[in-house]
Amino acid sequence: xGLGNLPGTMRGRVGSGRQKAMQEKGMKTATEQAVLKGLEWxxxxxxxxxxxxxxxxxxxxxxxxxxxxxxxxxxxxxxxS
Numbered sequence: 001x002g003l004g005n006l007p008g009t010m011r012g013r014v015g016s017g018r019q020k021a022m023q024e025k026g027m028k029t030a031t032e033q034a035v036l037k038g039l040e041w042x043x044x045x046x047x048x049x050x051x052x053x054x055x056x057x058x059x060x061x062x063x064x065x066x067x068x069x070x071x072x073x074x075x076x077x078x079x080x081s
Contacts, residue, residue, distance in 0.1 A: 013072030039071060 013021070022032065042064050046052055053060025 013070070014074075018072060035071060039068060039073070042067060 018032075021027070022029075042052065046064075051057050051061045052064040
């Protein structure tokens with residue numbers, strides 16, 4: 001648990017920090033729901049080997065992981081330890 005070695009710039013993307021940032025920046029709940037819907041799609045379309053995409057697999061996997069990391073998801077949420 002915890003935030004581990006998450007950089008300070010990313011700490012506002014997890015837990016109560018996300019809610020605070022949403023309020024401060026005037027982000028709408030619908031926007032967060034759209035992001036979560038996109039992350040859920042990525043999760044459901046992940047290949048058994050952990051990758052995404054049939055072509056340009058490395059690039060597609062990198063972009064998909066950036067989506068999760070940008071949302072503040074950690075390795076545990078991505079199926080890691």
